[in-house]
Amino acid sequence: MKVIKIEKSQWAEGLEKARQSMRLIGPVAEKGYHSFQELAPGQAPDLDFQNSRLSPKGLAFPQSEVMLTYTMDKNDPECGIMKEADKDYGPRAVIGIRPCDAKALALVKMNFDTDEYKDPYWLNLYNATTFVGLACDAPCATCFCTTAGSGPFDEQGLDVLLVDQPEHYLAKALTDKGTQWLQAAGFTAETDGAAAIDKAKSAAQARITAKIETEHLRGADxxxxxxxxxxxxxxxxxxxxxxxxxxxxxxxxxxxxxxxxxxxxxxxxxxxxxxxxxxxxxxxxxxxxxxxxxxxxxxxxxxxxxxxxxxxxxxxxxxxxxxxxxxxxxxxxxxxxxxxxxxxxxxxxxxxxx
Structure with missing residues (x-):
């Protein structure tokens, strides 16, 4: 997998280039907390955060979502007829989602995308999204992701993994969708950053001391x-x-x-x-x-x-x-x-x- 070097001085310009072909969503500070919101033109995601208060699962599974509309007006010839609500499934990129949250969406997908049933609302939003993850260098004291099948640099569910460095980001392209986003943003300078990513990953994992015990659950009565x-x-x-x-x-x-x-x-x-x-x-x-x-x-x-x-x-x-x-x-x-x-x-x- 190739690694792209993104100079922080070029970050904002690249986001604006990507915005020309897709909507951008990212963490925004509001009233002391962070939440994932659509970014206005010229607005950059606030990547200086540990975690959002609510998880970003609402990106594929809105807290409240109108599915159908109808009228009960008897004078309307369409009275009692339900219609699909207008939806926007245009391409979008989520910038800065944490690896644990991307892994969580991959787990939830197992419920909404089965052989018997496929939820069109959930899948259309999920499939329209490019997930640009931000590796977690400073996990919270209560994070126990490394013993829960995830990790601060976990790649599951991500299209790109960003790793923060003092003067630049290292971007690991994980899927074709991720490569397309990097190209749309004009981030194409390849570098040999694998060693730096491994070093940062080891340091982040060492900071996680909380754990969850699960080894005897599978097969338990x-x-x-x-x-x-x-x-x-x-x-x-x-x-x-x-x-x-x-x-x-x-x-x-x-x-x-x-x-x-x-x-x-x-x-x-x-x-x-x-x-x-x-x-x-x-x-x-x-x-x-x-x-x-x-x-x-x-x-x-x-x-x-x-x-x-x-x-x-x-x-x-x-x-x-x-x-x-x-x-x-x-x-x-x-x-x-x-x-x-x-x-x-x-x-x-x-x-x-x-």
Missing amino acids: TMALYNADFWEDVAFACINCGTCTFTCPTCWCFDIQDETSRGQGVRMRNWDSCMFPIFTVHTTGHNPRDTKIHRVRQRFMHKLKYFVDKYDQGIMCVGCGRCVNQCPVNIDIRRASALMNRVGQDARCAVQEG
Whole structure:
């Protein structure tokens, strides 16, 4: 894979060249936090940040998205007919997405792009996007990406990986889409930067000391985990606010609802949360997860066990640490995983001894 050297003095000019063929999105500082927003002409992404408060999963999965429109006006010949809402699936580039968040989108894609079902809204946005990642040189204290199948220089889900150097960026082109973006921006000066990237990667990984224990989850008895005696303790402080799911880059639950005003209506898809009490309420009034213990257990079992077994791969978490940082009652996915992992380890030891 070729490495391109981008002088920082040429960075802004290159972005403006790329803007001629696609929209640009990047991290923007606002009220003390960063969020990913479309960049205005002449506006550069603020790459001096650790992580955005909300994950950028909304780039492919908007928090609220109009799917269909309709009218209830009986005088309108199209009364009651639903139409596809106008969409913009033009090319765009996301500048500065962190590797963990790009990996998270790749995980979420497994849910929206299957052999049986392909979500056109999600896939059209995802496929229209070039992901230009920014390697993470200064991980947060609560980052545990290296033990969650990701890492500060992880390349999964990225088209380009940018590595910050004092006077320039090293850009590693990972896909044809990434190469096309670099060419559109006029960044074509190849360099031998592999050694510098490896050195920066090793330094960044060494700064990550937090970890999540998962080695005994795959193959662990599902019912033993489900019936474990620690769930009441884990869930005790939960207030069902949903902060963990809304900040999580891999949560994909949504609700679809109709909203009508003055005879005009829309059908919308909105983020939802398995932590909300009404999430699983049936039309009969029955709620199979009517206590917070049920809901907290479902969240962690889905992330750390159900997903692992269904897709035969790692956990549904990339170790960004947002839920750890922002939970108002300090519930920690690392502790829950350690407890689950211990049950899996004990069960495995029992089988071996038997």
